[in-house]
Amino acid sequence: MINEIYYNRRYVITGITIVVAVIFVAKFFSLQIIDRKSKDRADSNAILKQTLYPSRGLIYDRNGRLLVYNQPIYDVTMIFNEMGKNFDTIGFCQTLGIDRAEFEERTQQIRSKKNRSFNKYTSQLFLSQLTAEDIAQLQQTLYKFPGISIRKRTLRNYSYIAAAQVLGSVGEVSQQHIDNDSYYTAGDYIGRDGIERTYEKHLRGEKGVEKLLRDSRGVIQGKYKDGEEDLLAVSGSNLTLTLDIDLQLIAEQLLEGKTGSAVAIEPKTGEILALASAPTWDPQLLVGKSRSKNYNRLASDPLKPLFNRATQATYPPGSTFKTLQALVCLSENAITPYTAFPCSGKASKPIACTHSHGSPVTLLGALEQSCNPYFWYAYKDLLEKDGGWKDTKVFRRNYERWRSIVMSAGLGQKFADSDLSEQSSGTIPTTSYYDKQYRGANNWRASTIRSNSIGQGEVLVTPLQLCNMAAMIANDGYYITPHLVKNDSMLSHVHKSNIDKRHFDIVKQGMERVMTFGTGRYYQIENIRMGGKTGTAQVFNKKDNALFIGIAPIDDPKIVVAVVVENIGFGATWAAPIASLMIEQYLTDTIRRQALFEEKKNYHTNQ
Amino acid sequence: MDRRNNIISSIDWICIVMYLAMSFFGWMNIYGATYTFDQTSIFSLSNPAGKQFLWMCLSFLLALLILIIDPRTYQTIAYVLYAVWIVLLIVTAFIAKDTKGSLAWINIGPLRFQPAEIAKCITALCLAKWMGRYEYKIRNWRDLVVPLLIVIVPMMIIMVLEKETGTALVFAAFILVLYREGMSGYVLWAGVAAVVLFVVSIKFSGIALPFGTGNAGVLIASLLTIAVACILMLKLAQLKRETLILIGAITLIYGISLIVNIWHQVNFNIVSIVATAISGLFVLVMSTQHRGKGLWLVTVFVIGAIVFCQLSVGIFEKLPQHQRKRIEVTLKIKEDAGIEYNVKQAHIAIGSGGFTGKGYKQGTQTKLRFVPEQHTDFIISTVGEEFGFLGTFAVVVVYMLFILRLIYLAERQKDMFSQIYGYSVACIFLIHFTINIGMVLGFLPVIGIPLPFYSYGGSSMLGFTLLLFIFLKLDATRVEKL
Incomplete structure (x- = not known):
């Protein structure tokens, strides 16, 4: 041994070596065994989860005609880091048909501090929603522009300019959607209204994910685990609507330039054949780049096109209500088919008659001529029977009874089991409503609420409810929840009214007479037995609302229609x-009365 | 027994086995680190692993050659070699092409070569020869200064002229060698104190005191210095009463300053320096009364500490931007995404390996080049990702055993030359090991030095082989000398 004096110093150096090694092992232990966050960080580092967007389900009409489909659109994205100093900006602008200033402005926007998601290593959206033509040239010369890529997505496209309110539209998700459903991430599309909203889960499909490995500069190097963990996107399911697009188109054309609504239902199934609301818009307006601009324009339109009048607007039903009123009175034994009441025409009290006809009049005649006094007497008898004229209790019971039968026809409430998203419940007033209105249970009587008898008072219905009421009459006492998407299970959603089957025949006869001799006689359809009831509801300070319900053929109903046109005149x-015309279209597949069609179509109340 | 057999039986096979194991495992990891999707063969010269294989083969040939050469040759030509190499280092700085700011590389045809890698070995030989002289006594000041010069001259050339701070730092390894050979242990403690004071001064220099003016760095450095002075006073001369007086005096100074501060703002930087200086003077007075206890050293320490702290802040601010930032990031004074990036990515890569790793060539972080310099200075992160804790544990433990083995071999040498050279080898590996892995783990600023036998690089592979095998040959022939 040499240098023995300092022999112990070997242990110092040995000790340092061991201490260093122990510290290192401890740190590796903590990094690799204790702290497990690195694994996730490494994955998010290296694995780029590319969302694969499913194509949204298509929408067909009842006859299998394609209404809504998808169109590809293209986004141009750029990764700044890869573009490099020698990026051919001029060439790039030329290929895209934009000018230099636009390019500079857009890149400035992307790089600005306001854009929190900016990262020069990842794809940044440069231009969005370009058409195939827009990017055709770029696609061919893409190799010349490093860092630029094209991303394909889909937007909605429509075969017909029709049914905008029914179909609804698709737009980008809001923060609220993202918070409520983890399926969505910013920039995703979601059905914002109409069928697109109610059937969102059905139509959207399932997003897929493609796991790609990217390197530190964001360049894709290949698939993670050779695509083992990739998930293919599942396309959305298609929908078949109950709408008949031809009928829908006719309805919308006839409502052109007017404000109102037309609804048609197949009474046996509750399937809605047409659901038109005017004014309307071209559904294409709410697609793509101009969506928000157009949406704001529609939202600020004083005629409120976004408001689906067919299901959301409530109107006094006017004389169309007399059909149901007749049924309730028959059912409550307030009248019989042979009961006659006098009519003094315009001089009648307390309600004048607007038509001139013989007196006294029975039910058939009253329906045919829409006699107001008849229905007032009938309603009065109903409310005052069994001593209701003197006993408030009995009167109130009679009123409640009337109300419950009316409501059993589907009025005064939403169709809770329907797939219609935007509905109003309408109004069939409660006794407490009148108590409040007239400040006390004893302060209102039959005559106080007499307007109800002719559908003018506090009774309010939506066009859909009106049409459904017609369907209930067509079916002799029951209706199936009206719905928009073909679905056989809906057939079990039968709602029976509290009106006995035997009363319907006479009312239907009356309705047929409306079309043969009465207020609707000019619009009979050749070879088709049809029933109907007109209505003209007074509107304060404005022209009357025109209403009509129709059933055809009356002996074997295939379609019922309700039409409401605001502030236009006689029903x-x-x-x-x-x-x-709608019934003709649906039953004969054509319109022979072209002159009538043109005349009604071209009369506009709206400027 | 002929000479050949003699070598085979007397060479330290344990070291050779560890050397081969580390080289092959390193080579595997270089291939893993550079493995991408369209990978060529591990032998292809178009990728670093293929080239490394070539360097390994050359290194093995070199090792064989060294085992044949009589080791006394090195001892003979050590000074000449040293002189030649100093010239070569200087020349390199002038003819080298700028490689990322470093002027340490010279190109010979297609090959690039770094004389600084070999300089460690030659400096070790020269040092061993000087200190191995029979008449050498380290306690003579001349015998301390000359070895220090032997180390500092190439170190300064590499740091200042060639701008290779990392490689230059490796020469600090020789301090441990000098220590083993009898240099005062205070030098090591002074080194530790310097590091602590530097870190404290820099780290807290940006933090303003809640009272008066001045920063926390100066205050903490001063209090530390005074505390050490007190401890040394107690330990060297058992001056209990005097120490208490000093503590009382210092407390009084700070207390008065705080009270004065109520009316007039006091600069506590100056208060701290004055308090430290007073304790220095106090110890000096004590040393005149209690001679022979080495108390004067305490005064030297205190005064040195004051000067050092003042200087270190000044020097730190004069450092090149990138070095200053690296130090700041390591001390967690500032955050810098760019500088932290390497270390952060390395941590992610290592951490994501877990216990058993993702499997050879399966590291995503590695494959996708998230960790820069991964096949060179950050090679341990590949080991961590692909072989997990088992891999890193094995690397650290084998390295430790390797260094301990070298220390053991150095200790069994029968002559000073071999022992000093042996310690040089052990300490050079120790410092590479410490700095490289310490840097990847975030304990030390990012200093670009390789992990011997693992990191990719021809010069370093050849240099470390040369360094190691000269010693192994010296060790194998140690018996012949007696």
Whole structure:
């Protein structure tokens, strides 16, 4: 041994070596065994989860005609880091047909501090929603522009300019959607209204994911685990609507330039054949780049096109209500088919008659001529029977009874089991409503609420409810929840009214007489036995609302229609022909009365 | 027994086995680190692993050659070799092409070569020869200064002229060698104190005191210095009463300053320096009364500490931007995404390996080039990702055993030359091991030095082989000398 004095110093150096090694092992232990966050960080580092967007389900009409489909659109994205200093900006602008200033402006926007998601290593959206033509040239010369890529997505496209309110639209998700459903991430599309909203889960499909390995500069190097963990996107399911697009188109054309609504239902199934609301818009307007601009324009339109009048607007039903009123009175034994009441025409009290006809009049005649006094007497008898005229309790019971039968026809409430998203419940007033209105239970009597008898008072219905009421009459006492998407299970959603089957025949006869001798006689359809009832509801300070309900063929109903046109005039002049033309279209697949069609179509109330 | 057999039986096979194991495992990891999707063969010269294989083969030939050469040759030509190499280092700095700011590489045809890698070995030989002289006594000041010069001259050339701070730092390994050979242990403690004071001064220099003016760095450095002075006073001369007086005096100074501060703002930087200086003077007075206890050293320490702290802040601010930032990031003074990036990515890669790793060539972080310099200075992160904790544990433990083996071999040498050279080899590996892995783990600033036998690089592979095998040959022939 040499240098023995300092022999112990070997242990110092040995000790240092061991201490260093122990510290290192401890740190590796903590990094690799204790702290497990690195694994996730490494994955998010290296694995780029590329979302694969499913194509949204297509929408067909009841006859299998394609209504809504998808169109590809293209986004141009750029990764700044890869573009490099020698990026051919001029060439790039030329290929895309934009000018230099636009390019500079857009890149400035992307790089600005406001854009929190900016990262020069990842794809940044440069231009969005370009058409195939827009990017055709770029696609061919893409190799010349490093860092630029084209991303394909889909937007909605429509075969017909029709049914905008029914179909609804697709737009980008809001923060609220993202918070409520983890399926969505910013920039995703979601059905914002109409069928697109109610059937969102059905139509959207399932997003897929492709796991790609990217290197530190964001360049894709290949598939992670050779695509083992990739998930293919599942396309959305298609939908078949109950709408008949031809009928829908006719309805919308007839409502052109007017404000109102037309609804048609197949009474045996509750399937909605047409659901038109005017004014409307071209559904294409709410697609793509100009969506928000157009949406704001529609939202600020004073005529409120976004408001689906067919299901959301409530109107006094006017004389169309007399059909149901007759049924309730028959059912409550307030009248029989042979009961006659006198009519003094315009001089009648307390309600004048607007038509001139013989007196006294029985039910058939009253329906045919829409005799107001008849229905007032009938309603009065209903409310005052069993001593209701003197006993408030009995009166109130009679009123409640009337109300419950009316509601059993589907009025005064939403169709809770329907797939219609935007509905109003309408109004069939409660006793407490009148108590409040007249400040006390003893302060209102039959005559106080007499307007109800002719559908003018506090009774309010939506066009859909009106049409459904017609369907209930067509079915002799029951209706199937009206719905928009073909679905056989809906057939079990039968709602029976509290009106006995035997009362319907006489009312239907009356309705047929409306079309043969009465207020609707000009709009009979050749070879089709049809029933109907017109209505002209007074509107304060404005022209009357025109209403009509129709059933055809009356002996074997295949379609019922309800039409409401706001502030236009007589139901017999405006609503009846529209309904009649719709029925002709549906039952004969053509419109022979072209002159009538043109006339009604071209009369506009809106500027 | 002929000479050949003699070598085979007397060479330290344990070291050779560890050397081969580390080289092959390193080579595997270089292939793993550079393995991408369209990978060529491990032998293809178009990728680093293929080239490394070539360097390994050359290194093995070199090792064989060294085992044949009589080791006394090195001892004979050590000074000449040293002189030649100093010239070569200087020349390199002038003819080298700028490689990422470093001027350490010279191109010979297609090959690039770094004389600084070999300089460690030659400096070790020269040092061993000087200190191995029979009349050498380290306690003579001349015998301390000359070895220090032997180390510092190439170190300064590499640091200042060639701008290779990392490689230059490796020469600090020789401090441990000098220590083993009898240099005062205070030098090591002074080194530790210097590091602590430097870190404290820099780290807290940006933090303003809640009272008066001045920063926390100066205050903490001063209090530490005074505390050490007190401890040394107690330990060297058992001056309990005097130490208490000093502590009382210092407390008084700070207390008065705090009270004065109520009316007039006091600069506590100056208060701290004055307090430290007073304790230095106090110890000096004590040393005149209690001679022979080495108390004067305490005064030297205190005054040195004051000067050092003042200087270190000044020097730190004069450092090149990138070095200053690296130090700041390591001390967690500032955050810098760019500088932290390497270390952070290395941690992610290592951590994501877990216990058993993702499997050879399966590291995503590695494959996708998230960790820069992965096949060179950050090679341990590949080991960590692909072989997990088992891999890193094995690397650290084998390295430790390798260094301990070298220390053991150095200790069994029968002559000073071999022992000093042997310690040089052990300490050079120790410092590479410490700095390289310490840097990847974030304990030390990012200093670009390789992990011997693992990191990719021809010069370093050849240089470390040369360094190691000269010693193994010296060790194998140690018996012949007696």
